Amino acid sequence: MSRMTPMNSRxxxxxxxxxxxxxxxxxxxxxxxxxxxLEKTFGEPVTTSATGVPQRATDAPVDMIIISAExxxxxxxxxxxxxxxxxxxxxxxxxxxxxxxxxVRGYDQPYSPRLLVLIDGRQVYADYYGFTPWSALPVELNAxxxxxxxxxxxxxxxxxxxxxxxxxxxxxxPLYDDINTGSxxxxxxxxxxxxxxxxxxxxxxxxxxxxxxxxxxxxxxxxIPAAIAGPPRVNDYRSEIDLDGVAxxxxxxxxxxxxxHSVAAQNEIFPGLSLETGTFYTDSVKGQLAxxxxxxxxxxxxxxxxxxxxxxxxxxxxxQIYSLAxxxxxxxxxxxxxxxADNTVRLAGEYRYNSSGTTPITDAAIFYDVVSGSxxxxxxxxxxxxxxxxxxxxNLNLGRSGYTPPFFPFENADWNRRLTEFSxxxxxxxxxxxxDTLRAIASRGVQLPSLVEFGAILSENPRSFSETGNxxxxxxxxxxxxxxxxxxxxxxPAKLHASIFHQETNDIVSVGGDxxxxxxxxxxxxxxxxxxxxNGFELIGSGRLDGGWRWxxxxxxxxxxxxxxxxxxxxxxxxxYEHSTPHHLAKLNLGWSDxxxxxxxxxxxQSQTFGLLQGTLGPATTEERIPDYASxxxxxxxxxxxxxxxxxxAQNIVPSRQQQTTGPAVERRVLFTVTVKH
Amino acid sequence: xxxxxxxxxxxxxANAAQVASALESLRGPDQSSFRAVIMSVRDLTTxxxxxxxxxxxxxxxxxxxxxxxxxxxxxxxxxxxxxxxxDAKCCVLMVRSADRVLIVLDTAMAHSVGASFSSVFExxxxxx
Numbered sequence: 117m118s119r120m121t122p123m124n125s126r127x128x129x130x131x132x133x134x135x136x137x138x139x140x141x142x143x144x145x146x147x148x149x150x151x152x153x154l155e156k157t158f159g160e161p162v163t164t165s166a167t168g169v170p171q172r173a174t175d176a177p178v179d180m181i182i183i184s185a186e187x188x189x190x191x192x193x194x195x196x197x198x199x200x201x202x203x204x205x206x207x208x209x210x211x212x213x214x215x216x217x218x219x220v221r222g223y224d225q226p227y228s229p230r231l232l233v234l235i236d237g238r239q240v241y242a243d244y245y246g247f248t249p250w251s252a253l254p255v256e257l258n259a260x261x262x263x264x265x266x267x268x269x270x271x272x273x274x275x276x277x278x279x280x281x282x283x284x285x286x287x288x289x290p291l292y293d294d295i296n297t298g299s300x301x302x303x304x305x306x307x308x309x310x311x312x313x314x315x316x317x318x319x320x321x322x323x324x325x326x327x328x329x330x331x332x333x334x335x336x337x338x339x340i341p342a343a344i345a346g347p348p349r350v351n352d353y354r355s356e357i358d359l360d361g362v363a364x365x366x367x368x369x370x371x372x373x374x375x376x377h378s379v380a381a382q383n384e385i386f387p388g389l390s391l392e393t394g395t396f397y398t399d400s401v402k403g404q405l406a407x408x409x410x411x412x413x414x415x416x417x418x419x420x421x422x423x424x425x426x427x428x429x430x431x432x433x434x435x436q437i438y439s440l441a442x443x444x445x446x447x448x449x450x451x452x453x454x455x456x457a458d459n460t461v462r463l464a465g466e467y468r469y470n471s472s473g474t475t476p477i478t479d480a481a482i483f484y485d486v487v488s489g490s491x492x493x494x495x496x497x498x499x500x501x502x503x504x505x506x507x508x509x510x511n512l513n514l515g516r517s518g519y520t521p522p523f524f525p526f527e528n529a530d531w532n533r534r535l536t537e538f539s540x541x542x543x544x545x546x547x548x549x550x551x552d553t554l555r556a557i558a559s560r561g562v563q564l565p566s567l568v569e570f571g572a573i574l575s576e577n578p579r580s581f582s583e584t585g586n587x588x589x590x591x592x593x594x595x596x597x598x599x600x601x602x603x604x605x606x607x608x609p610a611k612l613h614a615s616i617f618h619q620e621t622n623d624i625v626s627v628g629g630d631x632x633x634x635x636x637x638x639x640x641x642x643x644x645x646x647x648x649x650x651n652g653f654e655l656i657g658s659g660r661l662d663g664g665w666r667w668x669x670x671x672x673x674x675x676x677x678x679x680x681x682x683x684x685x686x687x688x689x690x691x692x693y694e695h696s697t698p699h700h701l702a703k704l705n706l707g708w709s710d711x712x713x714x715x716x717x718x719x720x721x722q723s724q725t726f727g728l729l730q731g732t733l734g735p736a737t738t739e740e741r742i743p744d745y746a747s748x749x750x751x752x753x754x755x756x757x758x759x760x761x762x763x764x765x766a767q768n769i770v771p772s773r774q775q776q777t778t779g780p781a782v783e784r785r786v787l788f789t790v791t792v793k794h
Numbered sequence: 795x796x797x798x799x800x801x802x803x804x805x806x807x808a809n810a811a812q813v814a815s816a817l818e819s820l821r822g823p824d825q826s827s828f829r830a831v832i833m834s835v836r837d838l839t840t841x842x843x844x845x846x847x848x849x850x851x852x853x854x855x856x857x858x859x860x861x862x863x864x865x866x867x868x869x870x871x872x873x874x875x876x877x878x879x880x881d882a883k884c885c886v887l888m889v890r891s892a893d894r895v896l897i898v899l900d901t902a903m904a905h906s907v908g909a910s911f912s913s914v915f916e917x918x919x920x921x922x
Contacts, residue, residue: 149914159895162918170914174894413913454913457901457921499920550893606893 150292151261165264165284167492167504167541168273168462169452174553177494177504177543178270179600179615181205181656183263190707190716192751192765194301194309194331194787196285197250199257202703202718202749204613204656204670205267211779213305213335214251214352215384215394220267220281221619222650222674222697226385230280230563230594232270236287236360236374238402238419241277244442244472245387245425246566252396252423253285254356254376256311258297258791259327261288268596268619269561271539272506275466275488279561279594279621290315290323291362291370296794303787306351307333322363330355335383338773338781343729346391346429354380368408376400385779387627387690389730389737392429398422412453420445432580440572442472462492462506472567474574480518482531482571482585487511492541500547508539510562514570514587521576523636524584531571531587537562555600555615563592565625569642578637586630586641590623610659619650626684626691628736646680648693664709672701687728688735695726695739711755714763718749727778740778747774747782763789796845796870797832798861800853807832810851817849838864850874850885858882862903869908880922887919898922 149170154162158172161184166176173182181203193199197216201208207224209217217228229246232239235255241248266282274282288295294315301309311329335349356378363371381395402419420443427438450464471483490508497503516531541559548554566572571585600615629643652674660666678685678694687695700723707716726739748770753763765787768774772784797814799806814830821827830849833841835857838848841864848870854861855876861884865872871886872879879885880898886909888898897919899911 154914154918157895157897158918159891170917172918408913413917452913452917454917454921460917496920547894604893 150289151286152293161262163264165266165270165273165282166543167494167506168450168464169460169492169494174547174602175502175545177502177545177555178541178557178559179267179555179598179617181265181267183265185258185261188257188260188263189753190714190751191718192716192749192763192767192787194257194307194765194789195250196253196255196257196263198767199263200265200283201720202705203265204668204703205654205672205701206265207697207701209777210782211385211777212352212383212391213333213783213785214354214380214382216250218248218250218283220265221617221652221672222676223280223621223648223693225387225691225693225696226389227387228280229277229566231283232274232278232281233283233285234274235285237284237417238374238400239274239421239444239446242423242425242442243277243444243470243564244423244440244567244572246277246563246569249380249394249396249398249423249425251352251354251380251382252356252378252398254327254358254378254398254400255285255287256313256327256329256356258299258311259287259295259313259325259358260285261293262286268557268598268617269539269559269594270541271561272490272492272508272541272559275468275508275510275539276486276537276562276564276591279563279592287327287360288313288315288325289362290317290325290360291320291364295325297791299789299791301787301789304785305334305336305783307331307785307787309333320364322361324359324361327358327360328356336780336783338783340391340780341729341778343732344385344389344391344779347393347435349383349391350381350393352380352382354378354382356380370406372402372404372406374400374402385777386427386429388429389690389728389778390429391779392427395426395428397424412451414449414451416447416449418445418447431577436476438475438573440472440475440568442470442567444468444470458496460494462490464488464490466490470567472572474518474572477519477521477574477576480516480520480574482514482516482567484512484514484570486513502545504541504543504545506541510537510539511535512537512564516571516587521574521582521636523634525632525634525639525641526571526584526587533587535591537591551604551606553600553602555598555602557596557598557600560593560595563594565589565591565642569625569627576637581631581638581640583640586643589625589642590644592624592644593622595620595622605659608659610657613656614654616653617651621648621650621693624648624680624691624693626689628690629684645684645689645691646678648676648678650674650676650693650697666707666709668703668705670701670703673699674701675699683735687726687737687739688731690728690737692726692728692737692739696728698722698725698744700744713755714751714753716751719746720749721746722776729778742775742777745774745776747776759793761791761793763791765789795828795830796838796841796848797830797851798838798848798854799832799834799851800856801834806851806853807834813849813851835860841868844868845870848872850876850879852876855879855882855884858884865903865907871904871907871909896920 161173161182166178227247233248264284271278298312309331358376360374399422404417466488468486474480488510492506494504512535514533544556575583598617603612632639656670658668702721704719728737751765767785799810810832874885890896
């Protein structure tokens with residue numbers, strides 16, 4: 117008989133945790149599940165961001181990367197784009213010290229509209245302009261449990277704008293995760309930052325997490341290219357507070373309530389490709405109820421987001437101030453039902469109301485409501501083979517009310533449009549052996565024109581051109597087809613991921629794609645300018661070595677071909693994906709740790725691209741070459757004791773100034789952080 | 795939690811004691827721990843005490859019918875790492891941790907012992 121060694125005894129851990137689930141009941145619904153306990157049980161991250169159904173990451177029928185809290189800490193970053201820049205296949209345009217745009221698999225641009233971002237299932241992507249104001253998100257890095265990145269469309273679950281990818285930021289659940297931490301940071305560019313997370317419990321029946329943070333810093337001091345020059349740079353700042361409470365009404369029912377507020381000001385590049393000062397004010401209220409019933413997992417959620425943006429910029433040297441106020445209200449209900457041993461079905465409905473006033477001419481509003489229905493079916497065909505199909509129909513009613521200027525090319529009735537759009541996600545997942553997972557994925561998502569593109573910006577300038585949106589825009593459709601392979605080298609330990617993808621984008625919108633001539637002057641409007649398609653592959657490897665070493669490497673090759681109308685070709689009209697998406701994107705990280713020290717280094721390489729600048733004569737925009745570059749980041753941390761650690765991290769270490777966009781060159785940033793945990 | 799061994803040999807009992815010791819040293823959510831008792835299949839079939847779970851060690855599956863009957867009588871879930879326990883219909887959960895963790899839930903067996911799991915857990919395991 118074999119002797120039970122310590123290694124053998126550890127093989128019983130999952131059995132113990134499984135048994136523990138009887139004593140400590142699992143959370144009851146998808147967004148409220150106990151990620152920590154489930155991850156320990158299955159030995160891998162878990163998610164609901166693929167189909168809405170609770171799943172192990174290796175079972176998810178999408179191409180997904182999950183960034184852990186440990187990964188976030190070791191990145192050395194002080195904001196979410198700084199974390200994401202080291203993630204395989206993710207593109208980050210660092211325009212200014214606090215302004216970055218993020219996309220997945222290329223197609224990045226100012227106010228990147230193709231990536232839907234959510235915090236715990238609440239959309240923080242700003243519909244009014246179709247982008248994510250990262251600095252204004254009411255979340256701190258040390259409150260994040262994991263960041264889930266879905267590559268390609270996932271609109272069948274999340275709806276409009278989940279086209280290039282989805283990022284769902286999952287925070288710690290106060291009912292299950294007792295997080296109490298604070299940090300102070302200081303660094304170059306005059307950075308001062310303080311963050312704190314505290315969790316309060318009322319037995320195991322209710323809990324409240326309070327997250328707050330504030331940051332002051334200066335922008336880069338590198339020269340501003342003349343073509344994007346705007347008002348003088350201002351100092352950046354942000355502050356936020358988030359209260360997230362959960363109450364257990366019974367063994368099978370949980371009630372959640374969350375409120376947040378944030379303020380952020382930053383120098384940024386906006387879609388018109390000029391530097392502006394953006395000041396954001398956001399508020400949100402969210403309530404949700406989750407119940408484990410005989411009819412399935414029922415989850416009801418409703419929230420309202422308010423966001424105001426004041427943009428100071430200049431046109432032809434004349435200062436301008438645009439103020440946009442957007443409100444979105446969403447109500448969702450879903451039921452997830454396990455049918456027999458092999459089938460799981462998710463049925464969901466959603467109502468959404470979205471509105472924005474016009475600016476700088478006020479007294480008008482653009483709005484729409486959306487009624488959606490969706491269904492997802494996961495069929496476990498064999499123990500090693502599953503097929504997931506999800507579909508969603510969104511029915512949108514667009515409208516406009518209020519003032520129309522003289523000689524305006526439209527009347528309010530032109531906005532009385534109904535759009536019905538279909539999205540789907542389909543994924544076949546096969547585990548041919550213990551160490552391999554194969555995926556075949558097809559998906560279709562719908563990117564809705566923003567409220568600005570529909571008409572929230574309204575300006576009159578008889579001497580040059582006036583601006584308005586366009587009620588006749590078609591949504592952009594993104595279709596993705598992909599094959600993926602995951603392999604675990606059990607003895608190493610190391611993992612390999614390989615994928616090949618083909619993506620088609622139809623009816624792309626340009627912010628300045630059309631001109632309408634009226635007797636009162638010329639009106640510039642957005643327009644659909646054509647299609648684009650991309651082909652590429654990704655290779656991702658990661659692993660650990662003896663002696664506390666860990667490593668990761670990724671490479672993406674991608675080619676994009678744009679097929680635009682003649683006047684918009686080669687970057688002449690604010691959009692150029694073919695030349696702005698790098699062919700080669702490679703990332704490398706190497707880390708080492710022991711009981712006290714953590715050392716991590718990152719090397720990110722991007723091949724030559726072309727960015728856009730405003731044109732002076734002729735076309736609206738022109739291309740400018742951005743040479744290939746490699747940037748180096750690093751972090752060193754020392755654990756003083758169980759409750760305190762110190763870290764020094766740096767981004768863009770060499771060279772100290774580097775051209776990464778058509779905006780100002782980025783500067784080296786160094787950050788010193790003291791973190792206290794209780 | 796009962797650690798059940800199959801044969802009444804000294805080696806089997808010693809092995810069970812070692813497993814029990816290892817289990818008691820583990821910490822679950824909120825630093826919780828288990829109290830493990832070791833018993834033979836014969837002890838299990840005559841047990842009257844309350845048990846939260848039964849962990850079946852190698853060799854015990856030869857007594858599948860007796861274990862299944864005891865589980866129903868005691869209303870206790872049985873856990874094994876031996877995949878054949880599912881076909882033998884004596885384990886509610888089969889847990890295998892080598893390489894990719896596999897958890898198989900015998901829903902009929904769970905029903906017969908009166909065990910219920912959260913829907914989240916049921917959706918993430920292989921249901922039989």
